[in-house]
Amino acid sequence: NRLYHTPEKSQTKSRCKCTLLLCDCTKLNAITDDYTLTNKALGMGINGEVLEICHRESGEKCALKVLQDCSEARQEVELHWRVSSCPRIVPVIDVYENLHHNKKCLLIVMECMDGGELFSQIQDRGNRVFTEREASDIMRSVGEAVRFLHSINIAHRDIKPENLLYTSKGPDALIKLTDFGFAKESTALNSLATPCFSPYYAAPELLGPEKYDKSCDMWSLGVIMYILLCGYPPFFSYHGLAISPGMKRRICRGQYDFPDPEWCGVSEEAKQLISHLLQTEPTQRLTISEFMSHPWIIPSAELPQTPGNTSHVLHEDPDEGEKKEMTSALQRMRVDYDQIKIKTIEESTNPLLLKRRQKSKTTAFQPCGMPQVSQAVVDTHSRQV
DSSP: OOOEOOOOHHHHHOOOOOGGTTTTTTSSOOGGGGGEEEEEEEEEEEEEEEEEEEEEOOOEEEEEEEEEHHHHHHHHHHHHHHTTTTBBOOOOEEEEEEETTTTTEEEEEEOOOTTTOOOOOOOOTTTTBHHHHHHHHHHHHHHHHHHHHHHHEOOOOOGGGGEEEESSTTTTEEEOOOOOOOOEEEEEOOBBOOOOGGGOOOGGGGGGSOOOTTTTTHHHHHHHHHHHHHHSSSSOOOTTTSOOOHHHHHHTTOOOOOOTTTTTSHHHHHHHHHHHSOOOSGGGGHHHHHHHSSTTTTTTOOOOOOOHHHHHHHHOOOHHHHHHHHHHHHHOOOOOGGGGEOOOOOTOOOOHHHHHHHHHHHHSOOTOOOOOOOOOEEEEEGGOO
């Protein structure tokens, strides 16, 4: 009756070839032999919910991610396992192959990141200001994770604040990168083709049919850095949508600016670095090595301690303009049935009906196969959806 239990021998014989990648790290005993499970949700990854669990012997809190066993899940686990030695990446501690509701699952046990997400940490600072120096320290830490990935030709493809977690809420907390659901090896130039991305952080090449490479991660670093320094993204929809044609066009053209008052106190070095990351042509973007050696990133750089607007902006409610945009977007999605006018056949301007009327006038005989319209026609063009 255990929730998770060991697969039968007959079920372990028919594994796919990619299972071999995990044979050295997976455990086949029930996870409940080693861990106490809870219903406390820590977050949601690309491919599954993350729950809090506790090691039975040590009492250590850990995070559990449950994936239905398939080739994509095994690729995620295999890549995450390979990069777990990096101190800036949330490590995988254990991997189990268990049955859950009679379905083969991969159970990934990871370090529990009690500090929460990047932006939540900034919001929880209260009255303590967030400075450019601190933004530089964060970007250097994230850059260390990306440098490790790119050194072994792995593209993360989903670097965003939600995937940057702190080990604790204390002042000495480390920030680490997680969620390898979109990660993939990129062994050659433009060797990736699948459009995997989160809209706000997506590089232009991910929005089109062309192939791309791990330089897409550098664009994401530019977007995160921009948000850290002002509190809002460089590209967003004016209509409250996840992505719109206008937003996509601005991303592909690299159309953004550094408006006041949020940017008036930010150093020119920071703006320059962002500009070198948000290059629409991937080959003109900084590499991770160039990023890590930039004057704004290196620890010895003299950066202003001027209080930034990020913490304040992240705490603000949407302004009136944003509220109007969201309301407008919702109105376009909503059908107001009270305003739908049911027209008679004579009043209708339905294109198909007009075409049939014209045909009946130009033909010399009445087509006997014409269906008789006996009900009122809803003119879809009269509705504002």
